[in-house]
Amino acid sequence: MSRVLIAVTHLLGAGHLTRAAALARAFAAAGHGVTLVSGGMPAALPRLSGIRLVQLPPVRIVGTAFTALLDPEGAPVAAERLAARRARLLDALAEAAPEAVITELHPFGRRVLAGEFDALVEAARARRPRPLILASVRDVLARPSRPERIAATGARLAAAFDGVLVHGDPDLLPLGASWPVDAALAARLAYTGYVDEAEAPPGAAALPGPAGPRAGIVVSGGSSAAGLPLQTAALRAAALDPGLSWRVLVGRAVPEADFLRLRAEAPPNARVERARPDFRALLAGAALSVSQAGYNTVVDLLRSGCPALLVPFEAGHETEQRLRAETLAARGLARVLPEAELGPARLADAAAAAHARAAALPAAGDALPAAGDAPGAARAPIALDGAARSVAVVEAMLGRRPPAPALVPGRDWSPLDAALARAAGDGRAVPFWWRDDDATAPTPALERLLALAARTGWPLALAAVPGGAGPALAARLADEAGLDLLVHGLDHRNHAPGGDRRAELGPHRPLAALAADAASALALARARLDRPGRPVLPVLVPPWNRIAPALAARLPALGYGGLSAFGALPPVPGLAQAHAHLDPVAWRAGRGLADPAALLARAAAAVDAAAGPVGLLTHHLVQDEATWALCEGLLERLAKSPAVRILRAATLFAPGASSVPQTASGIGPTGSPPAREDKTAPG
The missing domain is CATH 3.40.50.2000 (Glycogen Phosphorylase B;)
Structure with a gap:
């Protein structure tokens, strides 16, 4: 099999070393020869049979002073110790003659030790045959405060590294939530799932529950x-x-x-x-x-x-x-x-x-539902087989086995591409816009959403829930260019009786109560989210995309100038309407990615119809990795097409805009109007 060298230096806790040792055990269990080089303080590492452990002259820190290296006795590290570490590291490389070199955290961190890591990488690049060179990082990285350091990391990756093993689950916490991920870096990332140092078998469930009630x-x-x-x-x-x-x-x-x-x-x-x-x-x-x-x-x-x-x-x-x-x-x-x-x-x-x-909690190992989920709502499991998957990824890159299945499968874009080509050939301009629902607070998912908008250049209409939004959301969005805020109901609370489809502003309550909630929502949104130069648009996005017709007719008198739901609604004088038509979330089937073929067929039909602005509706809080990937691909394809005219909400709902509903002319896979989604999560 192959020979693998893993280099790690832990400085504060032993987490980096623990994860690197788990990877080493996984490679050894798969039959590979493994050298684990540790540069931190010696620590007890169980189950290292078949692994060659090389201990460099150790260094440590006190507290969080990561730039002040100390020797084991607490004295500042001298140049002689650093030179000895570098020499031993290069000796270990020569002795191991690896086919794959994995640097833990470098070049994303350990800047104080960049000299020795760079020396290892350069020596590896000079070997013939040249080994595979990979970085190994956890799910969250410390983002440097200086942009030039981010640029330097990108330059190191481009010059010497073949890939980055990200030991996390992008459905839970993508790397972009903590580190800027541009197209060049995205192409190098391989998500492995979380590395379980206890070496549970891939796909193993959580521990069985206790025999009696939980206690202590x-x-x-x-x-x-x-x-x-x-x-x-x-x-x-x-x-x-x-x-x-x-x-x-x-x-x-x-x-x-x-x-x-x-x-x-x-x-x-x-x-x-x-x-x-x-x-x-x-x-x-x-x-x-x-x-x-x-x-x-x-x-x-x-x-x-x-x-x-x-x-x-x-x-x-x-x-x-x-x-x-x-x-x-x-x-x-x-x-x-x-x-x-x-x-x-x-x-x-x-x-x-x-x-x-x-006593009321699920048995141990059951996933607890997120706040707001319906009872029993399905949720994709979090990947915890990172060690085994890391081995599979490296073996695939070395040509030892077929490529491991990607966490984000590829899609057939040809129906949409063909429709865009037809529109361009006919000289037609197809208007598109983008709305995302359910914002209440800064979250990693919101950061990913904003990063996607910035990366693709698309203006974003963000529907915020006034009753749940606070100063933190207003502060985070204050300087976001190309962002329009819409009013997503009042509290996103279901008032429909049991058995009916959920709705906050549906025909289940008196019109006076609905009007009072709608008026309060607009006033609260303005009080909490208005900022100089970027006021909240007086556009109502009814939760679950359902609104009583009588309330829709009252909206202009309540101060609203626009309405956005899913699919077409009857026209209301003085009320501009622009709706969403493409929702990639499979609300009734586990909240993962909806059937991509059907979704792209609907998008192609929208381009062919070209009867009004076509709305993409996303939900940043619930999307899995496959859904994010499809949305990014869709936005990028549309943005590159000469047939697409990208509109922002401020234009669609500008004063004086048409009160005729902006529809996509009954877009659906078979030409029928799209069905309203009955979601199992806020929408």
Whole structure:
């Protein structure tokens, strides 16, 4: 088989080394010869049979001072130690003679050690035959504050690297949420899923649930001393509620003096121990996990299914864990307590609430539904087979096996391309516009949406929910060019009786109540989201795309100038209408990507009909990776076609625009009007 060299240096915790070791075990299990080069402090690494471990002269840091390297004794690292590290690293390369070289985090990070990583890469490039050179990164990266550093990373990748293994699931947290992903970088990315250091078989389910009710709180803080504030607060929280049992696990790298202090401070209902190998078994039976949001901790939580309170590490302006924690919270998989708000009382309250909920929660390992989901709504599983998939990707690149199936399958664009060519040949201009629904707060999904708009050059009409939107959303969108804000109902609350299709502004309540909600929605949107030079457009987007005809007729008197739903509605004098016609989400079939062939056939029919503005409707909060990929491809194709005229909402709904409904002339796969979507998620 092949020979693989993996180079890693961990500086704060041991997470980078743990992940690199898991990759090394996966390659070795597949029959490859593996050399693992570690440049951080030595750490116990189990199950390294068949793996050659090379330890460089170690370096470390204190706190989050990543540029101040220290030797094991705490003295500043001298040039001689750095030279010795580089020499040993290059010796390891020569001895291993690898066919694949994997650098953990470099060139996206470890700038303080860039010299030795660059030397390794250059020496690898000079070898004949030249080995495959790959970067290995986690799901979230620390974005540099200086643009030139991002450019330097791109230049290194272009000059020397064959690809980037991203150890995450793009459906949960794409790399673009934390690092700028342009076309050149996107072409190099290979998402592997999360790397499970416990080496569960690919596709394995979470641990089985406990025999009895969940009980107790498990507190963990990673391997380093960075978790000490959380562990201290947990012990004080335990003292506030003697009726609950707490187990506080302390990392092996935490100094013994700190460990003994914690044990001395523990109340009778709390036990303080060193980290245990049966951590997941403890989580599987616990009512609550209280932890930071490090990579490996999150994988443990996803495997065990334990309810989680995440207190992300944010010292030194760290943002990695906060982004990961808020992403899980947005999926309903955790709750977040910001580190700045950490205190005994807050922890005690969360623990008590967790015990109250424990009996009603799904069995361990079941995915918890996100807030707002319908009961039983399907959700794609999070990929946790990153180690095995990484091996498959590298083997495919080395030609050892057929290419691994892509997470984002290819699409047949020929029906749309043909329709665009016909329109261009006829000299027809087909107007298109883009609307996205359900915005309430800055999220990684919103960042991805805004990045997609910027990358493709499309103006975006963002339908925000006034009752859920706050100052954070207004501040995030304040400087976004090419963005128009629309009014997405009041609270996105379903008022339809059981059995009826969901609607907030449907014909289920008196007209006076509907009018009052619509008027409040416009006033609240203006109060919360208006900014100088970018006011909220007085355009109503009814939740679930349903509106009582009597309310539609009243909208101009309530101050609205426009209405946008899905498909055509009757005309209303004084009310401009432009609707959506293409929705890529399969709301009734798991909320993944709808049938691409049918969707592209509908888009082709829209181009052929050319009877009015065609609207693309997206939902950034629920889209999976395949849906994002199709939307990006669609936007790019349309933007490049000379037959497409891109319109922004401010133009479509400008004062004096036609009150005749802007339709796509009954676009559907068979020429029939498109069916309204009955969503299982907000829309």
